[in-house]
Amino acid sequence: MNLMTARTGGLAVLAIIVTVAPVGFSNSYFYDVGVNAMFNAIVCVGLNLLIGYAGQISLGHAGFFALGAYGSGILTEKYGVPAIGALVLSAAVVGILAFVVARPILKLKGHYLAMATLGIGIIIHIVLKTEAGITGGPDGMSLGNFKMLGFTIKGDQMWYWVTGVLLIFAVWLSLNLIESPVGRALRAVHGSEVGAEVVGVDTSSYKVLVFVVSAVFASVVGSLFAHKNGFITPDIGSFFGSVHFVTMVVLGGMASVYGAVVGAVILTLLPQLLAVVEQYEAMILGVIMMGTMIFMPKGLLPSLLIMLKSRRAAS
Amino acid sequence: MFAAFLQYLFSGLTSGAIYALAGLGFAIIYNASHVINFAQGEFIMIGGMATATMVAAGVPIYLAIPLAMVASMLVGVAMEKFAVEPARNADVVTIIIITIGASIFLRGAAQIIWDKEFHSLPAFSGETPIAVLGATLMPQSLWVFGISAVAIAGLWYFFNRTMFGKAMLGTSHNRLAAQLVGVAVKKVLLASFALSALLGAVGGIVVTPITFTNYEAGIMLGLKGFSAAVLGGLGNGTGAIVGGLIVGIAEAMASGYLSSAYKDAIAFIIILFVLFFMPSGLFGKRGTDRV
Numbered sequence: 387m388n389l390m391t392a393r394t395g396g397l398a399v400l401a402i403i404v405t406v407a408p409v410g411f412s413n414s415y416f417y418d419v420g421v422n423a424m425f426n427a428i429v430c431v432g433l434n435l436l437i438g439y440a441g442q443i444s445l446g447h448a449g450f451f452a453l454g455a456y457g458s459g460i461l462t463e464k465y466g467v468p469a470i471g472a473l474v475l476s477a478a479v480v481g482i483l484a485f486v487v488a489r490p491i492l493k494l495k496g497h498y499l500a501m502a503t504l505g506i507g508i509i510i511h512i513v514l515k516t517e518a519g520i521t522g523g524p525d526g527m528s529l530g531n532f533k534m535l536g537f538t539i540k541g542d543q544m545w546y547w548v549t550g551v552l553l554i555f556a557v558w559l560s561l562n563l564i565e566s567p568v569g570r571a572l573r574a575v576h577g578s579e580v581g582a583e584v585v586g587v588d589t590s591s592y593k594v595l596v597f598v599v600s601a602v603f604a605s606v607v608g609s610l611f612a613h614k615n616g617f618i619t620p621d622i623g624s625f626f627g628s629v630h631f632v633t634m635v636v637l638g639g640m641a642s643v644y645g646a647v648v649g650a651v652i653l654t655l656l657p658q659l660l661a662v663v664e665q666y667e668a669m670i671l672g673v674i675m676m677g678t679m680i681f682m683p684k685g686l687l688p689s690l691l692i693m694l695k696s697r698r699a700a701s
Numbered sequence: 702m703f704a705a706f707l708q709y710l711f712s713g714l715t716s717g718a719i720y721a722l723a724g725l726g727f728a729i730i731y732n733a734s735h736v737i738n739f740a741q742g743e744f745i746m747i748g749g750m751a752t753a754t755m756v757a758a759g760v761p762i763y764l765a766i767p768l769a770m771v772a773s774m775l776v777g778v779a780m781e782k783f784a785v786e787p788a789r790n791a792d793v794v795t796i797i798i799i800t801i802g803a804s805i806f807l808r809g810a811a812q813i814i815w816d817k818e819f820h821s822l823p824a825f826s827g828e829t830p831i832a833v834l835g836a837t838l839m840p841q842s843l844w845v846f847g848i849s850a851v852a853i854a855g856l857w858y859f860f861n862r863t864m865f866g867k868a869m870l871g872t873s874h875n876r877l878a879a880q881l882v883g884v885a886v887k888k889v890l891l892a893s894f895a896l897s898a899l900l901g902a903v904g905g906i907v908v909t910p911i912t913f914t915n916y917e918a919g920i921m922l923g924l925k926g927f928s929a930a931v932l933g934g935l936g937n938g939t940g941a942i943v944g945g946l947i948v949g950i951a952e953a954m955a956s957g958y959l960s961s962a963y964k965d966a967i968a969f970i971i972i973l974f975v976l977f978f979m980p981s982g983l984f985g986k987r988g989t990d991r992v
Contacts, residue, residue, distance in 0.1 A: 437794060443793065443794050443797065445797075490976075490977040491976075491977075493980055494976060494980050495980075496793050497731075497737045497793065497931070497935060498931060498935070498976060498980060498981065498982075500737070500793075500797060501927060501928065501931045501972060501976065502972070502973060502976045504924070504927075504969075505928070505969035505970075505972050505973045505976075506969075506973065508924070508965075508966070508969050509966050509969050509970060509973075512963065512965055512966040513966075516962040516963060625920070625924070629801050632794070632797075632798065633798055633801075633802075636794055636795065636798050640794070665812075665813060666809065666813070667809070668805050668806070668808055668809025668812065669805075669806050669809035669810055669813070670809075671802075671805055671806075671809075672802045672803060672804075672805040672806025672807070672809060673802070673806060674802075675798055675799070675801065675802025675805065676784045676799050676802040676803060676806070679788060679791065679795045679796075679798050679799045679802070680784070680787045680788050680799065683788065683791045683792075683795050
């Protein structure tokens with residue numbers, strides 16, 4: 387079990403899984419699902435820093451994801467900005483926006499915080515739907531391939547490897563953040579904010595930092611998603627999109643980076659498997675959300691690890 | 702000039718009354734259990750959809766309405782029993798996911814039991830508009846005001862004059878103390894969900910002739926009810942009613958005078974402003990944390 391806890395061990399396992407998985411991919415559809423799973427995983431790794439480690443819920447992260455997607459779309463299509471420039475610029479704008487709203491928002495607690503983040507996400511969604519002159523409105527907008535240094539990322543297979551590398555980088559980044567003094571301070575905030583304040587942790591700065599980092603993660607993935615899909619609609623920023631991200635984090639296991647990855651992969655694959663019973667998809671998803679939270683409130687990965695440990699102890 | 706203002710006010714009060722009932726539903730459940738029930742909007746949808754489909758199938762309306770109320774209450778009770786009760790001591794995020802899961806489940810079920818179409822009900826007392834100072838008022842709006850007022854008065858009586866209602870209030874103030882003096886806290890929890898579902902269904906039924914309903918109608922109604930409850934300060938019944946009316950009126954004024962496209966955003970813009978400057982709502986108590 388030491389392998390899972392050690393930073394390098396976990397990363398190696400993840401890298402092996404990402405590399406070996408395509409052996410079972412019989413066509414490009416598998417790569418496509420794989421890319422989407424990893425996109426979601428990157429967003430969830432960032433969101434997990436906020437929810438799992440800092441203990442701050444956000445029901446608006448799909449809004450930041452959509453801002454990144456539309457930022458890239460508008461800048462590349464309407465202003466001819468190179469893809470990478472558009473991605474960085476969108477991420478910077480989202481980061482600044484997150485920074486501005488973070489201080490007043492993160493003063494809130496529990497349900498009030500949920501309400502405020504939910505409100506921000508919904509306002510972003512409505513703006514994207516309404517400002518049809520810039521965004522194309524509910525019909526969405528198209529955008530071209532991701533070109534960089536004369537190199538074009540296209541095709542599900544190429545996207546798979548690019549996203550795989552990014553996912554490993556994102557996980558490495560979060561693990562380092564968690565193990566850094568900042569991470570320790572964050573866990574103190576989650577444990578007892580007042581207690582952390584008393585021993586001199588600048589709790590609000592750390593919370594703002596993590597909020598900004600998680601929003602930037604979402605924005606960057608949004609930009610990449612837009613280029614890969616070639617077409618985006620405002621619904622990627624809907625309340626349900628935000629709920630989806632939070633569910634992935636909580637389902638996989640809060641305060642567990644790999645848990646966030648597991649949750650994202652499961653919830654991305656689920657609709658593909660449920661496509662057979664499309665009619666009942668929503669009901670089954672609802673039951674899975676309720677069931678997991680009731681029977682494994684810690685989330686899948688931590689619960690499984692605990693089960694494994696107790697079994698080992700028994701044998 | 703004034704006529705237009707009055708017209709917006711009427712439509713704002715109509716939707717505000719429904720948001721107030723939804724907000725009250727949030728407040729009742731929050732008080733009993735500190736749970737925010739994201740499926741509150743689905744109770745409204747179930748009330749409207751069940752009544753509309755029964756009436757369309759030929760059931761007389763005076764029979765369809767109580768049946769829909771009972772159906773909604775049963776859903777509320779089942780939700781408490783099977784989804785919320787087992788997760789009693791989980792943290793805020795976990796319970797939020799559970800109630801959102803319940804709302805997704807109920808929407809999926811509604812889609813299968815009924816369909817994806819919009820449904821309506823005939824207005825209770827005709828469609829002849831009443832002229833008021835140059836503006837027109839639909840008779841159904843009067844039903845909405847009247848029924849909401851009766852529901853609120855009934856709740857007041859229940860919480861202040863009946864033994865069980867007082868027990869529920871007591872539980873919301875101090876759970877342990879209520880348990881010590883013999884209040885059946887589990888029953889209180891069940892009752893809070895039943896009551897919220899009933900309120901939601903009443904609101905959904907009475908507003909369906911005006912707004913129509915479909916399986917997704919609960920999403921926005923629920924979120925706006927939540928913002929009404931937060932605006933008034935969570936757990937504050939009077940606050941939720943005032944919050945609901947503020948959201949409804951502001952929405953109508955903004956879509957009349959500014960832009961109807963942003964009608965749905967108004968509730969959330971207001972709530973963000975309020976939360977930025979008054980972190981516990983308009984009438985909420987400042988929370989203190991035990992360290």
